[in-house]
Amino acid sequence: xxxxxxxxxxxxxxxxxxxxxxxxxxxxxxxxxxxxxxxxxxxxxxxxxxxxxxxxxxxxxxxxxxxxxxxxxxxxxxxxxxxxxxxxxxxxxxxxxxxxxxxxxxxxxxxxxxxxxxxxxxxxxxxxxxxxxxxxxxxxxxxxxxxxxxxxxxxxxxxxxxxxxxxxxxxxxxxxxxxxxxxxxxxxxxxxxxxxxxxxxxxxxxxxxxxxxxxxxxxxxxxxxxxxxxxxxxxxxxxxxxxxxx
Numbered sequence: 001x002x003x004x005x006x007x008x009x010x011x012x013x014x015x016x017x018x019x020x021x022x023x024x025x026x027x028x029x030x031x032x033x034x035x036x037x038x039x040x041x042x043x044x045x046x047x048x049x050x051x052x053x054x055x056x057x058x059x060x061x062x063x064x065x066x067x068x069x070x071x072x073x074x075x076x077x078x079x080x081x082x083x084x085x086x087x088x089x090x091x092x093x094x095x096x097x098x099x100x101x102x103x104x105x106x107x108x109x110x111x112x113x114x115x116x117x118x119x120x121x122x123x124x125x126x127x128x129x130x131x132x133x134x135x136x137x138x139x140x141x142x143x144x145x146x147x148x149x150x151x152x153x154x155x156x157x158x159x160x161x162x163x164x165x166x167x168x169x170x171x172x173x174x175x176x177x178x179x180x181x182x183x184x185x186x187x188x189x190x191x192x193x194x195x196x197x198x199x200x201x202x203x204x205x206x207x208x209x210x211x212x213x214x215x216x217x218x219x220x221x222x223x224x225x226x227x228x229x230x231x232x233x234x235x236x237x238x239x240x241x242x243x244x245x246x
Contacts, residue, residue, distance in 0.1 A: 001117035060110035067103035068196035072188035122213035164207035171200035
């Protein structure tokens, strides 16, 4: 799920963060060089935005939705009252249970792999983006303008935002349908909707968290910038320009 080039930058960022946790200071240049930040950002963001990762995420989400649909078969054996139909009902229940478990297990495995890889990529990306400013170094250009263009024009990021929003809507819709189905006494529909809601909510939260770290690492109010970067006054989110012999 992570390209070999990205693994190098992730390892360097992890070593630098470990140093900072141990000392309480920004990692020195020999641990993580500011000159490497542009290359690291390019490699990590390129890895994060890959359409193959998006396709795997869509597949995992579709598998979870399929598991939610098949779970509607599970209550049949418990709700059938006619004795002559109970054998068929329990067979449907067993089939629904097996399909649900298989589809959900495969989906969870994919989602966990994507989540671990996405978190590693975006945490390392956010670290490299912030590193020069935490050291009080002069940026080559205002990072807000370039990343604003990337945020608003990158189709891969737009698709991720749309997917995260749709997952959130499905979670809310599933929760509402589950309550409605319970009130009507429809156990199968309630279980199916509840399972969909239970899966879509963490998918949405995880996707939005990765988007925030990948696209908005330096987008913060001035006070938050001071707390995050530790090098600038509250009314100036980025280091001042250096002049002349400074």
